[in-house]
Amino acid sequence: MSYPMTRQRRFDPPDELFDDPAPVRPLTFADGHQGWLVTGHAAGRAVLADPRFSTVPRRLHPLLASRRVPEGEVPPGFFLRMDAPEHTHYRRLLTGQFTVRRMNQLRARIEEITAARLDDMERAGPPVDLVRTFALPIPSLVICELLGVPYDDREQFQRDTTELLRLANSPEQLTAKVGDLITYVYTLVARKRAEPGHDMLTGLVDSGELSDDEIAGMGFLLLVAGHETTANMLALGTFALLQHPEQLALVRDDPSVIDNAVEELLRYLSIIHFGATRAAVEDVTIEGTLIKAGDCVAVSIPAANRDPARYADPAVLDVRRPAGGHLSFGHGIHQCLGQQLARIEMRVAYPALLGRFPALRLAVPVDAVPMRSDMSIYGVHALEVAW
Template identity: 55%
Template sequence: MTELISDRLPLEREHPFDPPAEVTAIRERAPISRLRFADGHVGWLVTGYHELREVFGSPKFSSRREKHHLLDPRFQGSDDPGTFVSQDPPDHTRLRKMLQGQFTVRRMNQLSDWIGEIVENQLRHLRSLGDRADLVKEFTLPIPSLVICALLGIDYDDRHRFQEDTERLASQDSTPEELVEALNRIRGFIHELVARKKADPGDDMLSDLLASGEPTDEEAANMALLLLLAGHETTANVLGLGVFALLQHPDQLQILKNEPEIVDNAVEELMRYLSVPHYGPLRTALEDVEIGGHLIKAGDTVLAHLPTANRDPRKFPGNPDELDLRRQGPHHHLAFGHGIHQCLGHQLARIEMRIGFTRLFQEFPDLRLDVRPEEVPLRTDMLLYGVHSLPVTWSS
């Protein structure tokens, strides 16, 4: 076992698409290692696929923030009513059930044509800019933002009221005061939205949730906040980083262009290969439990490392460090989590990526970087990895 010091868990990546080499080396030595947290607690770092899947699937671990030790105490949060990702059963079960019907595969597939229209509008906008643009600003961020705003009944013109503060919340450089101020501003915006939907319901997810009478106003507001933050940040980063990765792997991009029918497989492989969270989430043992031959004691906090787990050669044979859009076999990557806390919007994200990647390269077949690859600014300073911007050009 390897013991790490909290401020030495590396975030810098030697290659823009690979996990930090030091963490990969830790996984190769042992899929579970000891980890010292900021308060001195010695818990665990899980870098192996099978061990992490077992942690995610076990009811012996808690997701409640109040139980966790932290790598960075600035990001201490509370278990707010309605924030189901940091709740355990039965509260988690009750809250998630309220939204489950909105995210069924059938319902998401029904939204496919509508999402396609959003993508087409952004492609027309992109074309109107001439022959170059920042793809993050003009395509990969607007698409999931437009989708989640419409689903929640938020006027897209109000996006300035949450996007800048979302960036502050995700920045590893924000001070504790800046984090509190940003969160309070977003909460104020969401509470205004809840009041508006109660007074004048619309054809949207939040109005339906409030009309059901199941959640309290506070629960509904926090559920909406969670969906807003998760609903555009993660997908936007996979889209942006995914386009960068495809442009840097022209052989794989050509496969996608020549065989658009493999796009579902391509999305799963990009999710596995890129794994945008730097690390996390956290779990804390509620009782003694053995994982991978190690006794994790009650009260021990476990930190997941998704990027290395999704490159574990014990699960993904061949060369898991290569991008292979034709990779065979069941995918079962952990990019959306696993168990009762698997990402609620995973089907929505898949549809956005499937349409986004396919149509972008159909519309702009000669899309290419407008800067050298090493000049693309990477989000090593953020909680979610990706690219801050992606300057591209094409033939007009």
């Protein structure tokens, strides 16, 4: 399969993902373990929706070993690495916290947070780092609202969550910071037991079905999932729009395109860089390929979202494209629980930013933008802008 050479390279998956048209192909992991790479959209959906593929670390041990992640039991509350029925139990307790109605009720607060960040940018004057001043603080403050972080703690909480993102390539420091944040969430859970509020942690405490360890684990998981991905989307999405001025103008000037624009940016950028990983618990045939019990499978979300069998001109950013069906939030029982919240944050933030600063532009050469591309997330470390 040929791939258009006019695409903007920094926003595209590696060419190797498209060298073979097969939607499922053999893959040799770094430790020599033989598994499978899924690049087709239909095949990816099939794997992610099939309960015969597990997310439990002990089943994924060969793959995790190749990524230098030690084998071990899943910490309490980390339901992302659990299968049914354990996963079902935890997710059920959170589903009521993430209803579309409740997320829409947060919209006014998200608009306030966004406006305040834009005010700060305007007062500071250009140039500013959009990551530090805009993309990171918005989801961090929204998570504070959800978890019920006291106002006196929010400044430190923001610093800690920001640092967490910057330590992706420093394993020892990252581990220490993760420990600090889990400890903080644990103390916050104890506080909610003594002083209930109207937040998500209080709701989990009131369920009466969870230990403090479980609630703290779930809270930390929500913090990382809800903060890191949205922050990267806000920054990288703005960078992509700045490199596609005709698309930026549509988002800035035509309010009717914002819903499609958010979905298209999610599809086009696919910031979950490595993809979803699974292990077959029995023999499964996907798109005519037999995957044997015990085999590890990596689903390339970026490749699936650029599958020409699913999307016309997949390498083209088109904010008018009805881009539904992308896999950026996953699929099946592990589909992102906070996807509606992330959508609302982006639907508010992009138009507000471009409306306040209609002449927004990069303050550095394109090649000087420091790209983030580790094993999990694709984004930018900083984005210097002016107006």
